[in-house]
Amino acid sequence: MRHTPERIGEAPGSRCEECDHIKAAYYVASRHGDREAAAFWATEMGLHQRAAHS
Numbered sequence: 001m002r003h004t005p006e007r008i009g010e011a012p013g014s015r016c017e018e019c020d021h022i023k024a025a026y027y028v029a030s031r032h033g034d035r036e037a038a039a040f041w042a043t044e045m046g047l048h049q050r051a052a053h054s
């Protein structure tokens with residue numbers, strides 16, 4: 001069986017503009033103590049990572 005190496009989604013450094021956008025929003029939310037927003041962005045990040053980086 002042949003294994004084709006693919007992009008590693010979890011590796012640090014594999015991110016895009018959307019990652020930066022979500023990270024920034026998450027950072028702001030958590031800094032302001034907005035747990036709901038922080039949780040929302042954390043979820044968004046997970047979904048985005050799966051959709052775009054896996």
Ligand SMILES: [Zn+2]
Pocket residue numbers: 014015016017018019020048049052053
């Ligand atoms: Zn991304």
